[in-house]
Amino acid sequence: MTSKTEIKSPQRPASVSRRGFVGGLSAGVLGAVATEAAAAQTLAEIPDRGPGADLGAHSERSRFVKIDRIPEAGPGKRNVDSGDAINSKTPHQKLVGNITPTDLHYERSHSGVPDIDPAQHRLLIHGLVQKTLVFSVDDLKRMPSVTRVVFIECTGNGWENWKKADPDLTVQNTHGLVSTNEWTGVPLKFLIGLAGKENNSNWMLAEGGDGAGVDRSIPLTDEIVNEAFVAYGQNGEPLRPAHGFPMRLVMPGFEGNLNIKWLRRLKFGTEPWMTRWETARYTQLLANGKARQFQLRMETNSVITHPSGTMQIQPGYNIISGLAWSGHGKIAKVEISTDGAKIWKQAQLNQPVLSKAQVRFQMDWVWDGKPTRIVSRSTDEQGNVQPDRQSFIAAMGSNALFHYSAQQTWSIDEAGRVHNVLA
Numbered sequence: 001m002t003s004k005t006e007i008k009s010p011q012r013p014a015s016v017s018r019r020g021f022v023g024g025l026s027a028g029v030l031g032a033v034a035t036e037a038a039a040a041q042t043l044a045e046i047p048d049r050g051p052g053a054d055l056g057a058h059s060e061r062s063r064f065v066k067i068d069r070i071p072e073a074g075p076g077k078r079n080v081d082s083g084d085a086i087n088s089k090t091p092h093q094k095l096v097g098n099i100t101p102t103d104l105h106y107e108r109s110h111s112g113v114p115d116i117d118p119a120q121h122r123l124l125i126h127g128l129v130q131k132t133l134v135f136s137v138d139d140l141k142r143m144p145s146v147t148r149v150v151f152i153e154c155t156g157n158g159w160e161n162w163k164k165a166d167p168d169l170t171v172q173n174t175h176g177l178v179s180t181n182e183w184t185g186v187p188l189k190f191l192i193g194l195a196g197k198e199n200n201s202n203w204m205l206a207e208g209g210d211g212a213g214v215d216r217s218i219p220l221t222d223e224i225v226n227e228a229f230v231a232y233g234q235n236g237e238p239l240r241p242a243h244g245f246p247m248r249l250v251m252p253g254f255e256g257n258l259n260i261k262w263l264r265r266l267k268f269g270t271e272p273w274m275t276r277w278e279t280a281r282y283t284q285l286l287a288n289g290k291a292r293q294f295q296l297r298m299e300t301n302s303v304i305t306h307p308s309g310t311m312q313i314q315p316g317y318n319i320i321s322g323l324a325w326s327g328h329g330k331i332a333k334v335e336i337s338t339d340g341a342k343i344w345k346q347a348q349l350n351q352p353v354l355s356k357a358q359v360r361f362q363m364d365w366v367w368d369g370k371p372t373r374i375v376s377r378s379t380d381e382q383g384n385v386q387p388d389r390q391s392f393i394a395a396m397g398s399n400a401l402f403h404y405s406a407q408q409t410w411s412i413d414e415a416g417r418v419h420n421v422l423a
């Protein structure tokens, strides 16, 4: 058996600054230089080394790794039976890199997950088009495809922190309604070309085949016509049922609820249909009592995932790491403050930085052991800066429920315990 403190730490990538690392080494938090005994122990014969477990048809996580989504029933409604859940959140505090594993992509389904036989499923294209068309999944698979890594974010992401901050929330509770996957499907533009859209049909209704039959009106801007697609693939395999099998709309950068799952029709017309999802639901109650409709784009956002809510850190070297994303395009930079938003330093972005996808950021930090607050703020390529909470609430009021994108602050107490706070 090897002892953790005796193993020599691997060489740090040159891209991460040396200063914090050296500081941490002297504080003795990372592994120290290996003694001869530790080296010999590491190379010693492994007692039970023999044939391992049989090879299987597919692989599972190590039994030592426990990572789960958590079903919730809305803001403040945690620890519910999965039958009462309206969503299930991504455990960002336990993930690394930029891509969310398929089974941990958050899920938001208004009336459960339908069991759809792809052989029976059809996509209808109708309304103000020259030709009404019906496609099977196999028809779509025979068409030219696009593959793109994008985030999907529920408008409810962050809703826990609109009014108050429960100190015991994890980043899974506060930010678990955004995930990033690679999606493959047929460009909307290609389907529109086949059907022949009339010039005055500037809106499209997308409807799902689930019990709720979620349907949304989508304005056909150039950006949306060029970027939206009907996906049948997710991280290299058919969509999972929870995420719209056998086909869903993917709308890079826009509200999660526009990414219609179990897609059964696209109807073209001149005006929005004013479905209940865009009148009763998904409107924003502003400070003046009026409701804003069709706030469709997701804003620039970021959150520190390590260290984050309910973790406990040690004085000395700590890596700060998190995720940033924007519905406007690429993330240009992420800054981090470790002194409660007074001094900001630029974090490094893990490549590739993709448009409308989450990107991981990181920064070295040596914690002096004194209570403090850490916070991140992102800026996208269009120059949009993630607002602090005060200016966000000043602009939006606190009646609203959706599109919360203010900076997330974590407090660290003298024992190194990390809590959710409102700055």
Ligand SMILES: Nc1nc2c(c(=O)[nH]1)N[C@H]1C(S)=C(S)[C@@H](COP(=O)(O)O)O[C@H]1N2
Pocket (backbone or CB within 6 Å): 105, 106, 107, 108, 109, 110, 111, 152, 153, 154, 155, 207, 208, 209, 210, 212, 213, 214, 242, 243, 244, 255, 256, 257, 258, 259, 260, 261, 262
């Ligand atoms: N047909 C249908 N499409 C739907 C929904 C739904 O309930 N039914 N939920 C929407 C909402 S609110 C969100 S946030 C996203 C969630 O996608 P995901 O479950 O793949 O993460 O799907 C959207 N598409």
Ligand SMILES: [Mo]
Pocket (backbone or CB within 6 Å): 108, 153, 154, 155, 156, 256, 257
């Ligand atoms: Mo959503």
